Amino acid sequence: MDEKSLSLWSTTKYHNHLKETEYDEIAREAAITIMINGEQYATIVCTPNDIRPLVLGFLASEGLIRSAEQVLKLTVDEDKGFAYAELSTWVEFAERTERWIGSCCGKSREFYLKQDVKTAKTIYSFIQFSAEQVYQLMADFDKKAEVYGRTGGVHQAALASAGGIITSAIDIGRHNALDKLYGHIMQNRISLKDKCILFSGRISSEVILKVSKIGAGLLIAKSAPTDLALKLADDLQITAVGFVREHKLNVYTHEKRVTGDPSHRDVRFSN
Template structure:
């Protein structure tokens, strides 16, 4: 979703350029009639975001826990199969995330340390991740139109990509996790790539789903790396070429860049 400005700037070659702005909308999420929070979202793939966010925050354990999702302008209403203890949820302390799109999480660092360890058999190379990150960038229409969107994608076992975009990096990850929940994707079979910084709450989303490898075109925070080391998640940052860096030592990502560039 993007907004075309009526004012057009003239390029150096004398041609006019259309200027597109990414759009964001406030959306209130209600669970069993109680308001969970209001989020800034891009108005695409909202059902997937809803499932992914509720799972990431520990409200549901699977897509089967949701009885109904009703999406109206500015509001998402969710009814669960079993009653949610909404009072207990609301008593949990909200934490504003270190990112864009008014991110909110109910999980603290200590909460995430209690997650099950992630067990996967992934063995991939940095050159493979670079290739897929390049494909991801080329196939991200909202970013390519506006230059101001975040994206997240699953690298599927056959090498295909499932891409979701949003104004917020956390929202984009929730959307692709929601896709996984709704389509029965085995988290042990996929790799998660994101355009945004890997902070502790981004790491917690991938770890809770059970993803063993997460990569980003930018950095990971110290807290995220500490959690990843503890939970068995491989974290790769700066996936841009020779800058690519494996922060963790789980031997799920092989650094073959020197061999590849010396040929």
């Protein structure tokens, strides 16, 4: 069992009128308080693994750093639930109150628009993936979703090239999964020019903004988008692909990054 991601819980189960008790594997949840230059900045509710990449990705998403080198020192005390970051940059704490960032869906981050204006990027990459490559990447992505398969309680994000998945991250919070991925990219100085991001959840406006901050031009997701997400993706020149299931997918924006089999003719659907 993955001790950092999973725990066991005694569960009473009914099947019709039959009752039994089993131990279920449950996704773990913990609070990590981020201290910046000796002061408390935020508390994140997360899956307590890959904390260092999570903190790096979070700080970058917040616009506090632009590279891992700006973090002079990062110490994680998992037992006490603290991460201590010393930054080379000055952070404004005036008129701030303690923030608690939950793992639930929906807008949970403060300074949503202010921070996004500072950190969101228009993507100019010219990568192309075939529809067949997208299908295969999602199939490989599903195979890596072990913790989701065992608990049903986490999100997953992955970085991939046309050749396959490079790295993946899980968390109970969709933002945290993307931040962990972002932190890994920063730590390893991975170029995003020929990469895409795979995501297990729906495509919300916040997810598009996060992908923009990371710098990827192609987002491949299993679920549906929102209209605001697609407006943002169109504006930020991100290709949003949703409902990737078996050999079906929807390309909503900037379709030039996804190509079909040239031997197949176009079919136009109408109501």
